[in-house]
Amino acid sequence: MVKDNIIHIALAGNPNSGKTSVFNCLAGANQKVGNFSGVTVEKVEGTFKHKGYTIRLVDLPGTYSLSPYSPEEKVARDYILREKPDMIINIIDATNLERNLVLTTQLMDLEVELLVVMNMIDEVEKQHTIIDFQQFEKLFGAHVIPASAVTKQGINDLLDHIVDIKSGEIETKKYKHNYTDTVENYILELSDIIENKYLNEDFSTRWLAIKLIENDIDVINFLKPTPAWENLESVLNNVRDNIQKHHQQMKPDIYLAEERAAFINGAIKETVSREKEEAETITDKIDNILLHRVFGLPFFLLIMYGIFQLTFQLGEYPMQWIDQLFQSFTSYLDGIIPASMLKSILLDGVIAGVGGVLVFLPNILILFLCISLLEATGYMARVAFVIDKLMHRIGLHGKSFIPMITGFGCSVPAMMAARTLRNRGDRITTMMVVPFFSCGAKLPLYTVIISAFFVPSMAGNILFGIYLFGIFIGLLSAKLMKSTAFKDESEPFVMELPPYRKPSARSMVQQTWNRAWLYIKKAGTVILLASIIIWFASSYPKNAEVHQKYELNRQEENVDPEHIDRLEKAEQLSYSVVGRIGKFLEPISKPLGFDWRLNIALVNGLAAKEIVVSTMGTIYAIGDTESGTKTLAESLREDPEYSQAVGISFMIFVLLYIPCIASVAVFFKESNSKLWTVVFVAYTLIVAWIASFVVYQLSVFSGL
Amino acid sequence: MVSTNEQIKPIPLSEAVIDRRYRVISVDAKGAVRQRMLDMGLVPGICLAVIRFAPLGDPIEIRIHRFLMSLRKEEAKDVIVMDIGSVPHRGREFGRGRGFGRMRHLHGKR
Numbered sequence: 001m002v003k004d005n006i007i008h009i010a011l012a013g014n015p016n017s018g019k020t021s022v023f024n025c026l027a028g029a030n031q032k033v034g035n036f037s038g039v040t041v042e043k044v045e046g047t048f049k050h051k052g053y054t055i056r057l058v059d060l061p062g063t064y065s066l067s068p069y070s071p072e073e074k075v076a077r078d079y080i081l082r083e084k085p086d087m088i089i090n091i092i093d094a095t096n097l098e099r100n101l102v103l104t105t106q107l108m109d110l111e112v113e114l115l116v117v118m119n120m121i122d123e124v125e126k127q128h129t130i131i132d133f134q135q136f137e138k139l140f141g142a143h144v145i146p147a148s149a150v151t152k153q154g155i156n157d158l159l160d161h162i163v164d165i166k167s168g169e170i171e172t173k174k175y176k177h178n179y180t181d182t183v184e185n186y187i188l189e190l191s192d193i194i195e196n197k198y199l200n201e202d203f204s205t206r207w208l209a210i211k212l213i214e215n216d217i218d219v220i221n222f223l224k225p226t227p228a229w230e231n232l233e234s235v236l237n238n239v240r241d242n243i244q245k246h247h248q249q250m251k252p253d254i255y256l257a258e259e260r261a262a263f264i265n266g267a268i269k270e271t272v273s274r275e276k277e278e279a280e281t282i283t284d285k286i287d288n289i290l291l292h293r294v295f296g297l298p299f300f301l302l303i304m305y306g307i308f309q310l311t312f313q314l315g316e317y318p319m320q321w322i323d324q325l326f327q328s329f330t331s332y333l334d335g336i337i338p339a340s341m342l343k344s345i346l347l348d349g350v351i352a353g354v355g356g357v358l359v360f361l362p363n364i365l366i367l368f369l370c371i372s373l374l375e376a377t378g379y380m381a382r383v384a385f386v387i388d389k390l391m392h393r394i395g396l397h398g399k400s401f402i403p404m405i406t407g408f409g410c411s412v413p414a415m416m417a418a419r420t421l422r423n424r425g426d427r428i429t430t431m432m433v434v435p436f437f438s439c440g441a442k443l444p445l446y447t448v449i450i451s452a453f454f455v456p457s458m459a460g461n462i463l464f465g466i467y468l469f470g471i472f473i474g475l476l477s478a479k480l481m482k483s484t485a486f487k488d489e490s491e492p493f494v495m496e497l498p499p500y501r502k503p504s505a506r507s508m509v510q511q512t513w514n515r516a517w518l519y520i521k522k523a524g525t526v527i528l529l530a531s532i533i534i535w536f537a538s539s540y541p542k543n544a545e546v547h548q549k550y551e552l553n554r555q556e557e558n559v560d561p562e563h564i565d566r567l568e569k570a571e572q573l574s575y576s577v578v579g580r581i582g583k584f585l586e587p588i589s590k591p592l593g594f595d596w597r598l599n600i601a602l603v604n605g606l607a608a609k610e611i612v613v614s615t616m617g618t619i620y621a622i623g624d625t626e627s628g629t630k631t632l633a634e635s636l637r638e639d640p641e642y643s644q645a646v647g648i649s650f651m652i653f654v655l656l657y658i659p660c661i662a663s664v665a666v667f668f669k670e671s672n673s674k675l676w677t678v679v680f681v682a683y684t685l686i687v688a689w690i691a692s693f694v695v696y697q698l699s700v701f702s703g704l
Numbered sequence: 705m706v707s708t709n710e711q712i713k714p715i716p717l718s719e720a721v722i723d724r725r726y727r728v729i730s731v732d733a734k735g736a737v738r739q740r741m742l743d744m745g746l747v748p749g750i751c752l753a754v755i756r757f758a759p760l761g762d763p764i765e766i767r768i769h770r771f772l773m774s775l776r777k778e779e780a781k782d783v784i785v786m787d788i789g790s791v792p793h794r795g796r797e798f799g800r801g802r803g804f805g806r807m808r809h810l811h812g813k814r
Contacts, residue, residue: 065742098770250748253742254742258749388758493774494744494775495775
């Protein structure tokens with residue numbers, strides 16, 4: 001009887017009601033949370049035990065109703081309807097009952113086992129609002145648990161309740177029907193005709209009947225092929241006509257919505273006593289400044305500018321410490337390990353490659369912390385609000401800008417976040433331009449190039465310029481796509497602006513640490529492996545003639561054999577696999593100012609953008625005739641082949657060209673189109689080439 | 705203040721004015737937008753307050769019940785509303801510290 005001890009539960013609720021926070025509390029997980037609609041776009045499962053029961057908990061994307069609007073809402077609806085969990089826990093934001101209870105009434109229509117959790121009860125208490133939970137339970141016919149994922153209150157109560165309901169210790173309440181008698185009679189009439197025996201899936205006939213009255217296309221199409229339809233159609237038309245006739249020609253779906261609203265308002269009047277509200281809430285005060293008619297847009301730009309300055313300037317100090325640490329580590333190892341192939345792999349391959357990437361951990365941390373802050377405070381939704389008009393002119397949606405900002409961190413979650421957009425054209429367009437919003441993995445490369453070719457005082461501005469250039473190309477591309485491929489599709493803008501909330505320090509640290517750990521893990525696995533492969537590919541095959549020449553040198557007296565080895569390696573580099581591929585690509589890269597070494601970095605960068613820097617680290621370490629004395633930036637600065645023009649051109653190419661393999665894979669998965677994936681890859685490559693070409697030629701021409 | 709003699713005519717929400725309250729007369733939007741509006745609580749009979757317009761003039765931010773929602777003028781055009789007065793004086797502070805020591809909530813043991 002193992003099966004009986006498993007409780008399958010789904011968390012459902014409005015966007016931003018704190019489902020994921022509750023999930024994290026219950027399942028001990030660290031899923032990403034934030035203060036805007038659409039943080040969770042895919043279902044997430046967690047399993048844990050309580051009082052001898054195994055609880056399988058599924059966190060679903062937030063949804064305003066059971067009639068899905070965008071793909072991530074469809075994930076939620078389909079799960080509730082088709083997977084048939086034993087119990088649905090409806091998480092509601094207790095500070096915002098009027099709206100959150102709309103979904104609750106719809107879940108009641110489904111006639112499933114329902115447990116209501118009034119989340120954010122701590123905020124309710126702070127507002128001196130009093131909720132009569134017992135009366136509430138009577139009205140809704142469902143158990144209600146007041147809880148707060150932030151203060152953890154009510155969480156244990158919730159767990160006990162789940163188990164008690166499963167074991168039958170608490171009896172489930174019968175739902176009160178929340179429509180007027182006339183409507184209830186219509187529902188009864190229709191559901192009697194539907195009867196489950198005609199259906200190949202087990203749905204609540206009551207729910208189907210309600211959806212029919214609302215003229216839900218999906219449900220109509222589902223019932224059309226059944227034998228019941230003929231009879232059903234005439235009765236349904238009758239019902240819909242009657243409703244319209246008796247309610248001032250109001251459409252039945254609006255009428256039902258009104259009935260639900262009336263029920264909810266009545267219930268709230270009966271159970272909630274609110275202290276007279278402050279005329280101006282903190283959110284109002286903040287918005288009066290941040291959404292100011294004149295200063296709203298400048299504030300937004302200022303915030304973005306601040307983030308980039310912070311990332312660069314503040315990150316500079318710990319970066320130098322780590323850099324020095326690696327350098328002294330290198331010279332220490334250099335002193336104690338005798339010359340050998342292993343030494344070269346370790347110093348020139350692993351440390352130069354992996355170390356070159358790890359150095360940027362502080363910058364990445366600051367960037368992700370800033371993005372998490374934007375997400376957690378509630379400003380993210382405001383960005384959509386402020387920028388919508390502009391985005392609308394491009395043909396996109398203010399909400400498209402949220403994935404784009406997330407893209408400054410990493411393109412993979414950003415592309416997934418595009419799910420909150422309703423139409424496919426907008427989704428594909430958004431995913432297509434997300435990589436132009438430069439991700440964190442590209443940051444190390446900019447940092448190296450900027451410190452190689454520009455004075456420190458310019459660093460922040462150059463970096464901001466690169467990001468702006470990416471945004472510009474991204475928006476231009478979006479405009480292009482929306483005025484060609486996806487011309488007629490436009491997405492309506494109806495969205496919620498959540499109240500500002502103080503981000504929880506714990507979850508900020510947790511989320512930033514998650515990203516940091518991912519970065520470190522990547523450095524220790526993919527980048528480590530890539531560095532070793534690149535070392536081999538940069539060392540072999542060797543040219544026999546060159547080798548001969550250096551063999552003769554070695555015979556001479558008073559020479560340091562290790563120094564000769566380095567000289568040979570540097571010269572052999574151009575004959576190695578890496579050298580040959582890089583040289584092969586030179587004809588197309590020369591007009592952009594890239595030599596074969598940069599080409600290799602770009603090719604390897606297809607695997608992950610951090611590898612651009614790690615490859616350069618390895619190649620220049622091998623090419624360096626002295627061991628481990630120079631930083632990558634110094635090597636670049638001293639190389640006669642390079643100039644500021646090459647640096648800018650290279651940064652622009654890295655900014656724009658094909659993103660990493662992981663994001664291409666996500667693009668394919670989310671767009672579900674081979675054609676668009678090919679277009680995506682080709683487009684980013686071509687745009688990168690053209691932009692770098694123009695910029696390089698112009699800067700050479702103007703004498704940089 | 706709207707004088708009592710003046711005829712109050714229903715207007716589309718897109719033509720509403722900041723800091724005034726309106727009652728929703730009808731929701732004429734179609735398809736998914738209409739569904740979304742209804743699900744978010746924008747139903748006939750409800751009162752809303754127009755808070756502000758975005759810096760570039762669009763979208764509109766409104767308050768329904770206790771939450772803030774924004775929609776473009778394009779969508780607001782299909783929501784017909786009637787002016788019912790101005791938003792209560794802003795900036796005044798109510799009830800700071802009131803209710804101190806009151807019972808926080810009534811959830812008892814079952």
